[in-house]
Amino acid sequence: MNEKSCLVTGAASGIGKATVLVLARSGARVTAADINGPGLGKLRTELAAEGIGITVVTGDVADPRANRAMVDAAVEAYGRLDVAVANAGVLPLSDVNETSPEDWDHVMAVDGRGAFLTCKYAIEAMTAQERPGGALVCVSSVSGVARQARQAAYGPAKFVASGLTKHLAVEWAARGIRVNAVAPGTIRTERVLALKDEPGGPAYLAEVSAAHPMGRLGEPEEVARVIAFLASDAASFVTGAIVPVDGGYLAR
Numbered sequence: 001m002n003e004k005s006c007l008v009t010g011a012a013s014g015i016g017k018a019t020v021l022v023l024a025r026s027g028a029r030v031t032a033a034d035i036n037g038p039g040l041g042k043l044r045t046e047l048a049a050e051g052i053g054i055t056v057v058t059g060d061v062a063d064p065r066a067n068r069a070m071v072d073a074a075v076e077a078y079g080r081l082d083v084a085v086a087n088a089g090v091l092p093l094s095d096v097n098e099t100s101p102e103d104w105d106h107v108m109a110v111d112g113r114g115a116f117l118t119c120k121y122a123i124e125a126m127t128a129q130e131r132p133g134g135a136l137v138c139v140s141s142v143s144g145v146a147r148q149a150r151q152a153a154y155g156p157a158k159f160v161a162s163g164l165t166k167h168l169a170v171e172w173a174a175r176g177i178r179v180n181a182v183a184p185g186t187i188r189t190e191r192v193l194a195l196k197d198e199p200g201g202p203a204y205l206a207e208v209s210a211a212h213p214m215g216r217l218g219e220p221e222e223v224a225r226v227i228a229f230l231a232s233d234a235a236s237f238v239t240g241a242i243v244p245v246d247g248g249y250l251a252r
């Protein structure tokens, strides 16, 4: 990634962590942000053992001040911001009867508002810098494109990520900022592996595994590699795209 300054939110585990590893190992200057400070510390140590330094910021993406501080940390550390990956999210499994108004607000605050704030502050930084421009990648989901069972609040929150991608892509295309998204199928992250211990989780996992035509769940790095491509100059004419990384799930 040619020393590009890249911010990744939700970087302490799963897809976000895999994205930091792919970007950092390909030469990017990475700022990793998450609400989980110890998890960020572990990631920094892991990369330090390979001789790679990263910047870490602890905070809640739903909080405007904390979210802005993540962008500011990247600019402060590396002089500019080239890439922002709006990945932080919570993934509750619940149908509409199981979802309280408070549950709705929480998912929308993290996955919806959090993604909006990361895009907003990243665009502010990217337009203010000496060589304006950059690339945003939102982490949506197959549930942000099509229906899935028991995702009454999460699915609509991922439609926010898809919607932000399309609207902001058009809004900023002429000013050198590309905005794309990935729509992962079910990926073997810490969060998804924990579902097996939740009510209805094993049945849900069996059902979704079978629903992926490739007959397996995805790996975090398989999503990270597509994020890195969309963030890179190799995708210079790609904007407003929501790219499935789903083993064929959406093609059915």
Ligand SMILES: NC(=O)c1ccc[n+]([C@@H]2O[C@H](COP(=O)([O-])OP(=O)(O)OC[C@H]3O[C@@H](n4cnc5c(N)ncnc54)[C@H](O)[C@@H]3O)[C@@H](O)[C@H]2O)c1
Pocket: 009, 010, 011, 012, 013, 014, 015, 016, 033, 034, 035, 036, 039, 059, 060, 061, 062, 087, 088, 089, 090, 091, 110, 111, 114, 139, 140, 141, 142, 183, 184, 185, 186, 187, 188, 189, 190, 191, 192
């Ligand atoms: N795993 C999947 O199957 C899957 C599928 C489609 C989309 N996604 C999306 O991928 C993204 C990452 O999910 P994952 O499966 O890697 O989950 P994960 O739980 O393994 O990682 C999510 C990370 O986000 C962090 N986070 C949560 N709330 C936060 C907050 N308020 N502020 C800052 N950081 C916060 C967590 O601490 C964690 O490190 C999410 O946006 C999720 O919706 C995941």
